[in-house]
Amino acid sequence: MGRAPCCDKANVKKGPWSPEEDAKLKAYIERYGTGGNWIALPQKIGLKRCGKSCRLRWLNYLRPNIKHGGFSEEEDRIICSLYISIGSRWSIIAAQLPGRTDNDIKNYWNTKLKKKLLGRHKHYNNNIHRSSSSNQGPNDHHQYSSGSASDDNQFSMGLSNSALERLQLHLQLQSDLQNPFSFYNNPGLWPKKIQPLQDKMIQSMQQAASTGNPNLLIMQPLLPNPQPAQQDYPRNFEAKGLEVVDNSLDGISPSDGSVPFGTGNGKDGDAQPVSSYQGQLDEFLNDKTSGYPQMADQVLDCFRDMNGAKDSLIWWPSDQFDAKSASPNSWDSTSVFQSNGVFQDYELCYPM
DNA sequence: AAATAATCCAACCGCGAGGCA
DNA sequence: CTGCCTCGCGGTTGGATTATT
Numbered sequence: 001m002g003r004a005p006c007c008d009k010a011n012v013k014k015g016p017w018s019p020e021e022d023a024k025l026k027a028y029i030e031r032y033g034t035g036g037n038w039i040a041l042p043q044k045i046g047l048k049r050c051g052k053s054c055r056l057r058w059l060n061y062l063r064p065n066i067k068h069g070g071f072s073e074e075e076d077r078i079i080c081s082l083y084i085s086i087g088s089r090w091s092i093i094a095a096q097l098p099g100r101t102d103n104d105i106k107n108y109w110n111t112k113l114k115k116k117l118l119g120r121h122k123h124y125n126n127n128i129h130r131s132s133s134s135n136q137g138p139n140d141h142h143q144y145s146s147g148s149a150s151d152d153n154q155f156s157m158g159l160s161n162s163a164l165e166r167l168q169l170h171l172q173l174q175s176d177l178q179n180p181f182s183f184y185n186n187p188g189l190w191p192k193k194i195q196p197l198q199d200k201m202i203q204s205m206q207q208a209a210s211t212g213n214p215n216l217l218i219m220q221p222l223l224p225n226p227q228p229a230q231q232d233y234p235r236n237f238e239a240k241g242l243e244v245v246d247n248s249l250d251g252i253s254p255s256d257g258s259v260p261f262g263t264g265n266g267k268d269g270d271a272q273p274v275s276s277y278q279g280q281l282d283e284f285l286n287d288k289t290s291g292y293p294q295m296a297d298q299v300l301d302c303f304r305d306m307n308g309a310k311d312s313l314i315w316w317p318s319d320q321f322d323a324k325s326a327s328p329n330s331w332d333s334t335s336v337f338q339s340n341g342v343f344q345d346y347e348l349c350y351p352m
Numbered sequence: 353a354a355a356t357a358a359t360c361c362a363a364c365c366g367c368g369a370g371g372c373a
Numbered sequence: 374c375t376g377c378c379t380c381g382c383g384g385t386t387g388g389a390t391t392a393t394t
Contacts, residue, residue: 015388016362039379055380056363091382102382107361358392365385372378 007039007050014050017057021047025054026062034058060101067099071108079105079113 028045035041039051047054060066071079075097082093090102090109097105 014364037379050364051379052365052381053363059381060362088383103362106383111360354394356392356394358390360388360390362388363386366383368380368382370378370380373376 007042007052009050011048012042012050012053013048014053017061021049022057022062025058029058029062056103060103065099066101068104071113075100076113076116079109080117083109 024045024047028041034055035044037051038055041047041051041054042049049057078096079093082089082096086092088106090106094100094102094105
């Protein structure tokens with residue numbers, strides 16, 4: 001027994017929107033707003049469309065100040081950084097890029113940015129790229145599904161493809177860290193949100209040192225050479241009292257079907273020690289059949305650094321990162337990563 | 353020039369969360 | 374508390390377009 005459909009599928013039009021439909025929807029919403037009910041909207045307007053379809057069309061195309069294509073280098077950097085930090089939380093990433101929609105960013109990532117980035121480490125990622133593309137067209141699917149099953153299996157040892165991609169990108173960033181102009185080495189590019197946390201970080205380190213309580217320590221999981229607290233890199237840190245937490249790899253899913261990071265009881269907001277994932281990581285990294293010894297070695301180095309901190313490591317879901325409130329789709333005041341690289345309050349100023 | 357493959361991207365789908373009666 | 378309903382999100386699809394052979 002499935003869920004009840006949101007609309008009468010037989011009587012709704014699907015597929016591309018016509019200019020007339022666009023005009024109707026745009027005119028109505030600009031004049032009356034959505035009325036807080038997308039499902040009822042198409043009937044009011046006289047559109048034979050599903051409410052969800054109307055919502056999507058408005059959010060992705062008709063809404064004012066929407067930008068399409070022409071992603072800048074700065075936007076590329078932000079998307080990459082956030083993807084590595086929080087994974088495929090496209091709505092959160094979109095919230096940092098004014099005028100961009102989650103769908104646009106998702107498509108851009110899947111079709112261009114990912115390839116551009118991973119292409120820099122081609123010898124590591126050929127198979128990952130194939131097996132992980134969530135945006136395969138029909139042709140892509142048919143081509144890769146027939147002959148690459150064993151290749152795919154090499155990467156299905158408990159780590160999701162998304163997580164593997166992010167690990168790869170971490171490797172990339174390690175080399176970027178050597179670059180004095182990189183995002184990670186330039187505090188001026190970091191979110192303003194991070195900066196007020198620095199004091200708390202320092203406090204927590206001091207307190208951890210004075211009390212000997214490792215739970216108060218700030219962890220530095222993936223940097224090969226941990227930076228001083230003030231040079232911390234721009235992940236989504238959140239201060240909970242004196243705890244400073246990170247969600248850097250919360251997209252890694254256990255192979256046994258248990259709950260991934262940050263979703264201990266199915267609800268985001270839980271914090272889980274990373275140590276429960278060490279087994280599968282070891283299994284993956286030690287597997288000699290993977291055919292990717294170089295990658296394994298480098299990844300292992302990363303996680304050796306993590307091991308030292310794992311007992312004091314708390315993973316925090318990115319929802320704590322203003323996920324809901326920052327959604328551009330809510331048309332609320334949001335925090336936006338401006339082109340100068342600093343979080344700023346952002347108001348769409350659109351009357352609804 | 354035609355056929356085929358690869359890529360792009362708008363739109364759809366299903367699920368989880370949250371509000372409300 | 375429960376169930377219904379809507380919203381918002383991320384994953385996926387498939388037609389259109391572009392590139393390659």
